[in-house]
Structures are given as structure tokens and as C-alpha cells.
Amino acid sequence: MAELKNRSAYFEYLIESKYEAGIVLLGTEVKSLREGKASFVDSYCLIHKNEMWLKSFHIAEYSHGSVNNHDPLRDRKLLLQKREIHKIESKLKEKGYTLIPLRIFFNEKNFAKIEIGLAKGKKLHDKRESIRQKDMEREMKRHLK
Numbered sequence: 001m002a003e004l005k006n007r008s009a010y011f012e013y014l015i016e017s018k019y020e021a022g023i024v025l026l027g028t029e030v031k032s033l034r035e036g037k038a039s040f041v042d043s044y045c046l047i048h049k050n051e052m053w054l055k056s057f058h059i060a061e062y063s064h065g066s067v068n069n070h071d072p073l074r075d076r077k078l079l080l081q082k083r084e085i086h087k088i089e090s091k092l093k094e095k096g097y098t099l100i101p102l103r104i105f106f107n108e109k110n111f112a113k114i115e116i117g118l119a120k121g122k123k124l125h126d127k128r129e130s131i132r133q134k135d136m137e138r139e140m141k142r143h144l145k
Contacts, residue, residue, distance in 0.1 A: 003105035006040035013119035022079035028062035
């Protein structure tokens with residue numbers, strides 16, 4: 001597995017800044033991620049007691065796991081530096097900002113990493129504009145071939 005992307009995030013939100021964080025996982029979760037069995041649906045990040053947590057991120061149970069398999073929807077701790085967490089926390093206090101996972105991947109050292117984005121929700125007309133832009137790009141590619 002190279003990476004899993006949260007495609008709906010770019011449609012629903014306007015991403016202002018991105019951060020790369022480590023993620024605390026169990027062994028069966030890592031194996032399941034390598035098979036690409038994860039879902040971003042309804043997942044989000046929050047800061048609690050100066051720690052960042054990933055909520056509602058579904059990693060399917062490992063198929064060859066034993067009774068000690070992990071809970072698919074458990075909260076997972078994200079690893080960021082304190083100054084980054086404080087910077088994000090100050091932005092989140094502003095109206096309309098939210099923290100969403102954008103993609104999960106393995107870096108060159110084979111550590112699981114997650115890219116999170118500080119985002120603002122798009123209005124309906126912004127979403128229509130995004131659809132229009134994609135259609136135009138598709139048409140341009142079609143005519144260039």
C-alpha cells in the first residue's frame with residue numbers, strides 16, 4: 001500500500017495548511033493498513049489535554065489476527081511537536097476551522113504517518129465551482145490527447 005487519501009476532504013473543505021504527524025498504532029492495525037483496509041468516513045482530529053487525537057478513523061480488523069485483534073474505531077493518538085499543537089489550537093479557536101485527516105501513508109523508514117489539514121468548510125457555491133473546475137480540466141485533457 002502506498003497511501004490512502006481522503007478525497008472527499010478536498011471537496012468539502014478548503015485546506016489552509018497541512019501537517020504531517022506520526023500515529024500510535026497496534027501491530028494488527030499496521031498490518032491492516034498495509035493491506036489498504038481503512039476508511040476516512042466521518043473521521044476528524046481534536047486536541048485534548050495538549051495531545052492530538054484521531055477520532056472515528058476506521059481501520060478494519062486484520063484478517064489473520066487472533067482474539068487480540070484491535071477495535072476498528074478506537075481513538076488513536078497523533079504525534080506532533082508541542083509548538084505545532086499550540087499553533088493549531090490557536091487557529092481552531094477561530095470560527096469555522098476544523099482539523100481533518102487528509103491521507104495516511106508509510107514514509108521511507110516504514111513508519112505510518114498521517115497528513116492532517118487545518119480546514120474551513122466550503123459553501124454550496126464553492127463546491128459547485130470545484131465541480132466546474134474538474135469538468136474543465138477533464139475536457140482540456142480530452143482535447144489535448
